[in-house]
Amino acid sequence: MFILVNLKAYPCDPIEVATAARDVAEASGARIGVAPQAADLARVAETGVETWAQHVSPNAHGSHTGSTLAEAVADNGAEGTLINHSENRLKLADIDGSVEAAERADLETIVCANNPAQVGAAAALSPDAVAVEPPELIGGDVSVATADPGIVEDAVAAAEAVDPAVDVFCGAGVSTGDDVDAAADLGASGVLLASGVAKADDPAAVLEDLVSGL
Numbered sequence: 001m002f003i004l005v006n007l008k009a010y011p012c013d014p015i016e017v018a019t020a021a022r023d024v025a026e027a028s029g030a031r032i033g034v035a036p037q038a039a040d041l042a043r044v045a046e047t048g049v050e051t052w053a054q055h056v057s058p059n060a061h062g063s064h065t066g067s068t069l070a071e072a073v074a075d076n077g078a079e080g081t082l083i084n085h086s087e088n089r090l091k092l093a094d095i096d097g098s099v100e101a102a103e104r105a106d107l108e109t110i111v112c113a114n115n116p117a118q119v120g121a122a123a124a125l126s127p128d129a130v131a132v133e134p135p136e137l138i139g140g141d142v143s144v145a146t147a148d149p150g151i152v153e154d155a156v157a158a159a160e161a162v163d164p165a166v167d168v169f170c171g172a173g174v175s176t177g178d179d180v181d182a183a184a185d186l187g188a189s190g191v192l193l194a195s196g197v198a199k200a201d202d203p204a205a206v207l208e209d210l211v212s213g214l
Helices: 014-028 038-045 070-075 092-104 116-123 149-162 177-185 203-210
Strands: 002-006 031-035 050-053 080-083 108-113 129-132 167-171 190-193
Touching: 002 203, 014 031, 014 038, 014 203, 031 080, 038 050, 070 092, 080 092, 092 108, 108 116, 116 129, 116 149, 129 149, 129 190, 149 167, 177 190, 177 203
Parallel strands: 002 031, 002 190, 031 050, 050 080, 080 108, 108 129, 129 167, 167 190
Antiparallel strands: none
C-alpha cells in the first residue's frame, strides 16, 4: 500500500510533515509520499521523503505563463505527480497531455477520478495509477472505503477491465489505519489523504497509525 499525503494549500509546516513521513516510512518499511505546494518541492525533497507534485500542466517548454512544467517539478525533486484532483479538474485531453508530460519527465502518475466510470476513462490513458475520490467525502470524517465500499470495488473492476497494469487508489475521508486496511481489503493499492495529516497536531502519530496494519 502506498500512502500519499496531499498538503493542498493548508497552512501546515511542509518540512515537519515531510520529516515525520520520512521517519515513519523508514521505521515501518511502508511507502509514504508527500505532495506539497510547488514552491516547497525542493525543500521537501531535501528531507529524503518521497516527494510528489500536486499537478503538472499539459505543456512542454515555451510560452506558457502560470503553468507547472513537468521537467521543473522533476528537477526540484518530485518523483511523481497527481493529475486531475477534484479541486483542480482538467478536460480529458488535458489529462492525457499532463500524463504525457509527466512521462516525458520520468514522473510517476496518479490520475484522480470521481467515480468508477471516470476511473475507466482515466485508465485508458495509461497512467501508473488512478484514484477514486468522491468529492462529497473529501475532507470529511468518514472514509470512502467505509461510506461506500462498492465504489472502490467498482473502481478496481473498471480499471482492471481497461488496463490491468494500472493500480487503483482511493481517497476522501481516509484518516486511520483501519481506513487503510479497509481500502486494501477492497482491492486498492494505495490511499490519498490530506487533512487527516496536514491538519493534525501530531502528524507523526497519525502516520504511525496509518501504517500500523501494514
